[in-house]
Ligand SMILES: Nc1ncnc2c1ncn2[C@@H]1O[C@H](COP(=O)(O)OP(=O)(O)OP(=O)(O)O)[C@@H](O)[C@H]1O
């Protein structure tokens with residue numbers, strides 16, 4: 210049962226999601242849980258690209274930002290139903306990701322990092338300067354998702370369900386011929402090509418998939434928080450997303466979930482270090498990279514197997 | 517008709533003329549060997565035939581079709597498979613998954629069924645896994661079915677690559693030095709294995725330095741020297757060719 214990541218571990222996460230509301234004392238904690246779940250959705254999607262396919266992206270917050278602004282603009286200015294806005298936003302992101310991916314993913318290593326970084330910065334600048342649409346640096350308000358869906362306690366179940374669905378889908382994908390092809394092109398691109406895998410196409414595919422996860426989450430986040438700023442698509446946010454994947458564990462879906470939890474909770478805990486949060490934050494990241502280069506979950510799994 | 521035909525092939529790297537004016541044909545159902553000293557251009561030839569390098573000049577025909585400059589994945593689709601002199605193994609996967617990668621084109625590549633774990637796809641994948649296990653036994657690495665690729669010894673990885681190539685169900689199999697780094701017993705096993713593969717109807721092009729293996733197994737042999745054809749013929753013809761004797765004894 211523990212061998213299949215879609216059974217034991219998924220059930221465990223489902224039980225945690227179901228039981229947590231019983232012990233969370235107030236809406237502040239519900240809010241933290243919601244943010245963990247939504248960040249985890251993005252991290253699990255990004256992990257498909259970074260952890261499994263071995264391609265870096267330092268601009269994924271851009272897709273999240275586009276999803277958020279698509280939902281905000283289409284619902285507030287054009288009165289679209291939120292679900293339609295969310296889907297159109299995701300479709301737009303899919304098209305954008307598809308168009309930029311082919312030239313970008315031909316690059317490797319540092320060059321790929323720089324190109325995705327550049328893409329993220331462009332999106333950020335557009336969101337800041339097109340203030341007639343986006344409200345500029347001050348941001349804009351986003352209508353509620355629906356009359357029913359207000360308050361942390363309701364959103365908690367939406368975010369929890371999204372997380373479980375995302376984990377299930379990601380595990381399915383990893384365990385499929387497509388997932389194997391992605392891992393193969395990471396392991397040896399030449400071997401993958403000779404085996405008939407169109408590696409360029411697969412890189413584009415996984416880039417688009419991970420971008421769509423980010424876009425859908427951005428839409429939900431926008432409606433949940435009710436107010437968005439271009440920071441959502443900023444460089445620091447992109448780095449945060451990558452760090453979730455790296456700290457939790459590359460090529461481990463549950464690692465990405467744990468990474469998202471740590472990176473969401475840590476800033477809250479560190480607020481006691483007034484002014485030094487970022488320093489402590491950076492220190493923890495450095496130490497975890499030195500002592501657990503594969504990431505938390507794969508390292509722990511390794512220790513458990515050995516002992 | 518030849519299964520593989522190479523016509524007037526040239527490959528230039530900067531100042532190095534790695535392959536020059538090379539032409540030959542491989543008849544279907546045969547074992548065809550390419551030999552020659554280090555740096556003769558054997559691996560470069562394989563890289564051109566399998567689409568990894570684009571030839572500077574010349575044409576390559578596979579199964580009657582001009583495949584010059586087509587990418588490797590397009591050639592795999594047409595039934596061309598190979599192994600590597602310097603291993604190309606996915607160390608992030610299990611040994612059996614490496615072999616399953618070889619069967620990629622036999623499985624559905626559709627996204628939605630994969631994301632939703634469609635039962636028919638899962639069933640096809642299980643069948644693929646069984647076939648991969650069978651192939652691992654066939655090439656003699658059956659005991660590594662549950663092992664991680666990174667834990668396999670060198671000799672086992674070489675065979676695993678053969679299993680991966682076979683998993684595609686190829687018409688033509690290119691083997692680049694399958695016996696390199698193996699001891700005598702292992703080399704004899706590889707000899708038997710290649711004969712079994714050939715007997716199953718797969719055409720084999722073999723690059724190998726082990727002369728005993730090459731001479732015993734090949735219908736035809738091509739001798740390369742500095743990227744040029746030095747001689748071509750049966751084992752007996754090649755062995756008695758004065759140019760070959762000079763090149764191999766290192767005489768002037
Ligand atoms: N990618 C490359 N870039 C530049 N030069 C190359 C490249 N690949 C091969 N060469 C050169 O081409 C020549 C032929 O090399 P190749 O690897 O084809 O020889 P080989 O016959 O396979 O030798 P060996 O028996 O040692 O494997 C050598 O001089 C080599 O240095």
Ligand SMILES: [Mg+2]
Nearest residue numbers: 558559560601
């Ligand atoms: Mg070679």
